[in-house]
């Protein structure tokens with residue numbers, strides 16, 4: 001589909017396949033190339049809105065993921081994560097994910113429709129209802145992604161996937177408990193426009209430049 005991201009955005013490499021990091025890069029919150037692990041951990045910690053032990057857990061998880069993401073943990077610790085070299089790295093599941101983003105960084109809208117098909121209508125705390133997926137529905141969606149990949153799926157993928165959609169639900173989700181859901185509209189905006197909702201960016205320091 002044609003790129004619908006605002007023209008004022010910073011271009012993001014097709015070799016950055018993470019929708020969350022793509023939004024941070026596109027809007028100037030982190031550099032698109034090398035980001036020190038401390039900066040990445042700090043920003044994702046702030047975006048999570050967590051405090052206390054929750055914040056510590058989020059930071060440790062982010063640090064761990066970012067450390068291994070380029071396949072050179074020592075280099076990542078000393079100089080930072082290379083966000084435009086994530087594709088084909090240890091976290092790249094090669095099609096066992098949602099397939100919303102293709103290898104050229106283009107969005108497949110029909111894959112967003114497929115994502116939505118695993119969900120239902122939820123009561124939006126801001127008023128009305130909207131389609132979304134709760135934790136259980138996200139699990140079903142991820143299991144189906146693995147099934148779709150067939151024999152190519154590796155045993156590490158289910159572990160890696162726990163740090164993706166469930167964390168996105170944790171950060172971006174609306175509502176509480178069993179009815180906490182990831183809004184399909186928010187997911188579409190994240191992938192297509194590379195934008196995080198204002199309630200999340202309000203937690204971050206103003207972008208550089």
Ligand code: HEM
Pocket residue numbers: 017018019020021040044062065066067069081086087089091092093094095096097098099100101163164165167168171
């Ligand atoms: C709170 C922080 C983060 C969130 C919410 C998040 C969320 C996600 C989501 C939802 C996906 C999409 C998977 C799919 O399409 O099925 C993804 C993919 C990915 N993320 Fe992140 N991510 C976060 C942090 C990171 C960090 C710190 C790194 C590494 C530096 C990273 C690297 C990747 C990579 C390489 C993929 C592609 C995996 C694949 O091939 O499916 N992410 N992430």
